[in-house]
Amino acid sequence: MPFIIVPLGKDQMDNALRVRRGGIGQVADAETCDYNELQHLFTQAITDNWMANKLGEMSVLFKNMEDVTRPGGALILNALQN
Numbered sequence: 001m002p003f004i005i006v007p008l009g010k011d012q013m014d015n016a017l018r019v020r021r022g023g024i025g026q027v028a029d030a031e032t033c034d035y036n037e038l039q040h041l042f043t044q045a046i047t048d049n050w051m052a053n054k055l056g057e058m059s060v061l062f063k064n065m066e067d068v069t070r071p072g073g074a075l076i077l078n079a080l081q082n
Contacts, residue, residue, distance in 0.1 A: 002051040004041050006030050023054040055080070 003025030005016040019025040026041040045051065059080045 002026065002045040002048065002055060004028065004038070004045055006033060022058070023051055024058060025051065 003019050005012075005019050005025055005027045006029075007013045007016040007027065008030055016027040020027045026045060028037060028041055059077075062080065063077065
């Protein structure tokens with residue numbers, strides 16, 4: 001499932017912009033975001049095929065780059081598949 005990011009400061013904004021640029025999630029402004037916007041972002045996250053495909057592509061890259069037999073790799077792989 002794509003990410004919904006509400007950055008609150010420091011490096012969180014950089015990470016949020018990476019998520020948006022990678023097409024794997026949405027970013028909300030913590031100061032102006034309201035219930036309706038969050039509801040819209042969640043709905044979009046669970047129905048947007050483009051974002052889901054981007055996450056799938058990222059999963060394939062991860063599998064090809066990492067040794068998923070190590071405990072950390074297996075944990076991340078499991079989270080990506082759910």
